[in-house]
């Protein structure tokens with residue numbers, strides 16, 4: 185199992201697609217646009233800054249947790265499944281909301297208990313609860329904000345809600361802090377300021393090489409399978 189982590193609009197979905205195609209692996213997307221229930225909750229969450237985050241933050245996290253659990257139950261049975269979001273990324277989001285008093289203590293404790301119960305329920309079947317590899321997309325905060333604005337979702341628009349700039353910086357900081365302290369499994373950092381894997385084929389191949397070399401070193405596929413993947417890749 186491969187988790188992709190990074191702040192809002194770091195490029196997780198694009199990398200998940202490119203990597204899964206190259207590895208011929210199953211891929212699990214966040215896909216909020218086609219999940220009506222989550223999209224509706226997100227719109228309420230984003231509606232009016234701190235106030236709406238406080239009113240909707242906890243229930244949104246419970247919704248994401250449920251959705252992720254459904255994905256995970258399927259993904260644990262598959263080799264090298266790519267997850268564009270995960271219980272780990274939800275935990276970063278939920279924690280930063282809690283740190284800023286947008287999820288209260290009691291709700292956060294229920295969230296943590298439920299999350300642990302869900303993980304315990306799928307651990308050992310055959311998953312041990314940890315991803316084989318975590319890819320962290322490191323991006324400058326102002327660059328991520330530009331990307332968010334360029335994708336043009338009304339709920340995320342800083343012209344509509346200028347206070348979102350602080351929120352985006354805060355989420356970015358939460359991910360940086362998480363990446364600096366993550367001890368649990370192999371972590372590979374990809375510098376988004378160096379690699380444009382969406383528009384530049386050379387960059388794309390360089391990033392795929394970095395990830396697949398790491399997977400090979402971790403024993404996730406044989407040197408022969410690795411060679412075949414590289415041969416099949418677009419020049």
Ligand SMILES: Nc1ncnc2c1ncn2[C@@H]1O[C@H](COP(=O)(O)OP(=O)(O)OP(=O)(O)O)[C@@H](O)[C@H]1O
Pocket residue numbers: 190191192193194195196197198214215216226244245248268269273274275277278340
């Ligand atoms: N656990 C969560 N709590 C709060 N908001 C979340 C959570 N997970 C995702 N979101 C929000 O849902 C939206 C998801 O958008 P999308 O699926 O495009 O992913 P993204 O995080 O922006 O990633 P990327 O652009 O890197 O693929 C973003 O606004 C994101 O902040």
